[in-house]
Amino acid sequence: MNGGGALAGKIDGAVTAHLYTEKKSDRKTLSGSKTGRQKNQRSSTSGNITMADLARIAGVSAITVSRALNNSELVNRATRERIQELAHRQGYSMNVSARNLKLKRTHTVAVIVEMKPTPERPMSGSYPLELLGGIAQELASREFSVLLSVRTDQLPLSAQSAEAVILLGQGVGGEAMQQVASWNLPLAVWGAVGISGDRVVVGSDNIDGGAQVARYFLEQRRQRPCFMGDLSYAENEERFRGFRDALAQHGLTPRLIDHVDFTSSAGVRATRTLLGEPADQRPDAIFAGSDLIALGVVQALREADIRIPEQCSVVGFDDTALAASAEPALSSVHQDLYQGGVVLARKVLGLIEGRAEESELLPTRLVVRDT
Amino acid sequence: MNGGGALAGKIDGAVTAHLYTEKKSDRKTLSGSKTGRQKNQRSSTSGNITMADLARIAGVSAITVSRALNNSELVNRATRERIQELAHRQGYSMNVSARNLKLKRTHTVAVIVEMKPTPERPMSGSYPLELLGGIAQELASREFSVLLSVRTDQLPLSAQSAEAVILLGQGVGGEAMQQVASWNLPLAVWGAVGISGDRVVVGSDNIDGGAQVARYFLEQRRQRPCFMGDLSYAENEERFRGFRDALAQHGLTPRLIDHVDFTSSAGVRATRTLLGEPADQRPDAIFAGSDLIALGVVQALREADIRIPEQCSVVGFDDTALAASAEPALSSVHQDLYQGGVVLARKVLGLIEGRAEESELLPTRLVVRDT
DNA sequence: CGATAACATGGTATCGATACCATGACCGAG
């Protein structure tokens, strides 16, 4: 350290030694008073107060300050509290970079949100936002930070320095996954769990959600159930599969209207087409792959003066805020995205700590409302 | 000094000198071969490769590696490219903590998203997500990172270490603002610009948006314009004010239906109430404070067999994905939230660089569709 | 009363990248 670092090279060792001595006596005697020459010690040089500064003010060593602020038992309670109070009073805030460097940790998890620039994409809405909420909350409670990357088109510029990655987007497939996987960091993905391979995937239990809807329709003795959505998305395929298989156990085969976009107008259009058919062939229960589609279905049915739910029942998926506040209130399969975020966060934290983590399905729950 | 730092104190100066010599010859001779004893140099000790490692492999000094990787002109082009290639081949990635510590920068901006746990809140939807998209994109292009904090109830645990803060939430009021302001970091807020004080606020030009709707209604010779929303939110108040004032210039006074929540069912209910009135007193043009409300209005009007837009025109605000894909497609005032995010990011970057930045209004634009 | 343990605290090196200053190589000019 060479007390007067800046002078070294022009002044010989003896002088350095002298400075040392002086510093030592300093520490022993003044402890609080502001005599002596503080010029030498760069205190407010950088504008930011450091542990060393606190140490000097408190008349202790830097390491003691470090321990005190970390609430270490090694430091006498009285000293500890005194230093903590001092730090607070001085508005001290730790230099995270220094700590991270020394500890070789960053206490940071990168979250990559894939947003394709296309509007009207399936991942629209507040979907990722609620997941983010859960993730952020859980990580924060464990004193981890969230480093957000929103990926549109280009490669996600290295979310370097994170200890783990959470990927929200198009699930396990996709190029993004490849990229991220190559970083060799703990990784958890939101999406369809079915095709997880050996990756940690967290997602809603779409299959069971579909099955619940099927059972609901069966209870109501519906004869001509129908699924409407776009099976090219893994989640939807699972929803349909659960729906179909549960119906099959009772000898029913649902009708499938595929390639319906995730918009309400697509739902309107598809339904109008259906309404062109003879009344005794039309579905009497429609399960839509998303709330938006379901809303469109409801609208089209009402236009045609079909009574809901008597003549035709409609169930959506996601149970977004829209569903609950629509008129009539839409029945929908609820998935707890916030909780999904929490689980994702726990998974990566587990991986960071070296635990083995497995994929997990989150329960879904049919919420019956007016349709 | 003390070449073999780790050994100092147990080994005398002569040995240190010896190590020096050996190291030097190393550099001169092998340059690529892997002889010599690398044991001394902690190479793969931590598992992560450092600049010093690269330097040893390349037979140059650490500082040269640093310069090369930063594309400094000080390093000979050939050397520079050789080192960059080497770094790439070795999968080197810089220790950001070390860099940040040395440079006293973190290249990080904290984004605090206020999400009140209440569902059906005005900030629902993908609103903040699009802002986040813009923010993340712009910051990433300037090699800044986004540190995300989602604030629900408790205080946002110190988003320390960021160089600036962006606040997305309830605008300039709110306790969150107070908290954040006390950190004395560059700060930009999303919200109603009117009440910015001396803060940097970025927001849509709600007033002009309202005025555009007014002019549109005037063009169509509407006689009984009406605003529907909840004025207790600053944005809505501005939308209404712009609407009202522009109409006033033509001698018209809009009707105000206040306290309508931001949901479609609230829109439905409010509209049904209106429909209970004599036909010649009902509005012939409704400007809703949000798309969700507008959707409800449309629904209720259709139920009553009122032709849209002939008998009553409906315009929403926000131009969310819902509006465009609804059936009929909803006319709405578009605000470019993505761009808003970009602007917010530029503001804080400006503040970080010491420039004075001012609040800014983003243009809004009425998109006329089928209603 | 001296020995020993428990406790409280400090010195120094260290994490990895970079700024500052210094130095060796090489070139043309005088």
Place this chain on the structure above:
DNA sequence: CTCGGTCATGGTATCGATACCATGTTATCG
């Protein structure tokens, strides 16, 4: 052939917090 200058590169200290080991201090016991 030596001098001043440019170019390329290197040594060392440094950012701030913390681990390791050492040391001083007080309590406790035979």
